[in-house]
Amino acid sequence: MDLKFIQISATLGNNLLEAVWVIIGLITIYAGIKNLLDKENPARYGTAIFWCSFGIVCAFGTWLPAKVSGLLVIIMCIPPILKRVKSGKESGPTKEYTQKQYSKIGMKIFIPALTVAICSLLFALFTNISSMVGVTVGVIISMIILRAYSSDNKPAVFLNDSERFLSMMGPLCMLPQLLGALGGVFTAAGVGEVIAGLVENVVPKGNVNVGIIVFAIGMALFTMVMGNAFAAITVMTVGIGGPFVLAYGADPIVVGMLALTCGYCGTLCTPMAANFNIVPVAILNMKDRWGVIKNQVVVAGIMLVVQICYMIIFK
Incomplete structure (x- = not known):
């Protein structure tokens, strides 16, 4: 049953999504300019080059020639390599x-964060517009709520705090986009077919259970390499899931769903999944940069075994 009650034209939906990326890009460019003017930043020029290049690609990449965007990505990567961000x-x-504001606002402080999540969910379930637009709408509503909480929350506060959190995360901000692109590159390059050729020498033909085990473990490992289960599943399904599991009658819904979950087990164990495992370290100023991963490895291993057993039983 289709739950999407609000249907928006594809053109308008794309325009709204592009507007979101323009907003993101402009905030990122602002971060670059602010750091350029900050004489206390020991690497202000490299930091400015990184954020401004990143912002231009985010905001105007749709209209820029592919070669220009590619050049900007190369320029963007140079300062982090030289540790100048x-x-x-x-x-x-x-x-x-902070304590004064909390005593005034109390637990109502969680309402803005909940608003963002609810808006994202509503857009995903009831419209054909990208949930990213929903997140943006939620952020705007949250800003209005925060403004109602305190007159100190002026537009400049939101803008400067956006820059502050971007600076805390640093070059890790670009990792999800680069890893997402890497999945497409791997698929186009035929990595799945290469993996299929290698697995063919190991997995007995027709043995679905062994195929499932190899597929599940491969999903976890490949996600650790790519940092993104959605990018990994395309390559792994072409290489292992399709020829060694689905081809012998396994339920594609069960296998596909659980293969992603196996990939998420890999997400818990890799620094490549920066949003989950590295960004929290930066935001919370954790002393051990591997602290998040260390606390998740055992859980990931148990989950992976459970998912494999579940897939074999209900295949």
């Missing part, structure tokens, strides 16, 4: 101010 002057709220 750093945070400048800290402009976050003081601990005293």
Whole structure:
């Protein structure tokens, strides 16, 4: 049953999504300019080049020639390689101010965050518009709520805090986009067929259970390499899932669903999944940069075994 009650034309939906990327790009360019003008930043020129290049690609990549976008990506990668992307002057709220605001607002502080999640979910379930647009709408509503909470929350506060969090995460911000593109490159390059040729010498033909085990473990490992289960499943399904599991009558719904879950087990164990395992380290100022992964490895291993057993039973 189709739950999408609000149907928007594809053109309008694409325009809204492009508008979101323009907003993201402009905020990122602002981060570059702000760091360029920050004389306390020891690497302000490299930081500015990185954020401005990233912002131009995000905001105007749709209209730029492919070669120009590619050149900007190369330029963008040079400062992080040379370790010339750093945070400048800290402009976050003081601990005293935070405690004062909490005593005033209390647990209502979670309403804006919940608003973003609800808007994303509503857009995903009831419209044909990208949930990313829903997230943006949720952020705008949350800004209005936060403004109602305190008159201190002026537009400049939101803009500067956006830059502050971008600077805390640094070059890791570009990793999801690059890994997503890597999945497409691997698929186009025929990596799946190469994997199929290698697995063919190991997995007995017709043995679905062995095929499932290899497929599941391969999903976890390949996700660890790529940092993205959605990128990994395309390659692994072409290489292993299709010829060694689905071709022998396994339920594609069960296998596809659980293969992604196996991939998420790999997500828990890799620094390539920066949004999950590295960004929290930066935001929380954790001393052990591998602390998140270390606490997830055992859970990931148990989950992987459970998912393999589940897939074999209900295939």
